[in-house]
């Protein structure tokens with residue numbers, strides 16, 4: 001088996017876990033390239049035709065996060081077979097797989113398979129809490145085996161169409177109103193972990209809203225629960241998700 005590498009942007013870890021479960025069905029020895037840290041996206045990484053790469057990103061508003069531009073700028077492939085993975089919070093993945101396929105191909109990848117998988121919704125655990133769970137893990141392992149079969153039979157792949165429409169709808173581009181309250185002791189955890197360096201390390205209450213992508217990592221990482229989404233914004237999202245994300249969706253494979 002050739003080199004297998006998983007490349008991911010995963011502020012809250014569900015995309016990383018999804019890739020690990022999928023990769024388990026493909027190879028025992030999978031390398032990891034974590035493009036979540038701000039400092040991780042300055043290098044350039046090359047992949048040859050004999051390698052196999054899993055490319056994972058979360059879905060934001062039915063698309064890839066804007067950070068995907070930087071993610072792909074780091075990568076250069078030479079007809080490298082790729083497995084595309086979009087992780088979404090049980091509502092909808094919209095055009096994310098199509099966008100992922102187009103961006104991967106532009107980078108030189110030759111797409112072999114695509115997976116839409118469900119991960120705990122970053123805004124509220126009420127939606128897909130704990131996912132990917134044990135059942136997802138089994139399904140993803142099985143998907144991995146099926147992808148491996150295709151790879152061994154065909155080498156580099158031709159992926160049929162994935163769901164999605166052009167032009168991509170941009171959706172709601174309003175900024176995510178994140179708030180820091182008096183519980184903050186300026187410990188710096190949020191700033192150190194912010195994947196886009198949007199939080200001032202000298203004063204954690206200062207967030208550059210033009211940089212912030214609303215990933216919620218700072219909210220989850222805060223040990224004093226001093227960071228949260230502005231309440232009316234949070235309530236609006238949760239009300240929308242109760243209508244659209246209540247019924248369990250299962251991982252999908254496109255091969």
Ligand SMILES: Cc1cc2nc3c(=O)[nH]c(=O)nc-3n(C[C@H](O)[C@H](O)[C@H](O)COP(=O)(O)O)c2cc1C
Pocket residue numbers: 009010011012013014015016058059060061062063087088089090091092093118119120121122123213214215216
């Ligand atoms: C700004 C933002 C937008 C999101 N948009 C969607 C969406 O359109 N559909 C959906 O099902 N989940 C959506 N989610 C949920 C994420 O896709 C989900 O939580 C994903 O598992 C996060 O990946 P990570 O754990 O690797 O960061 C959104 C989350 C955030 C923070």
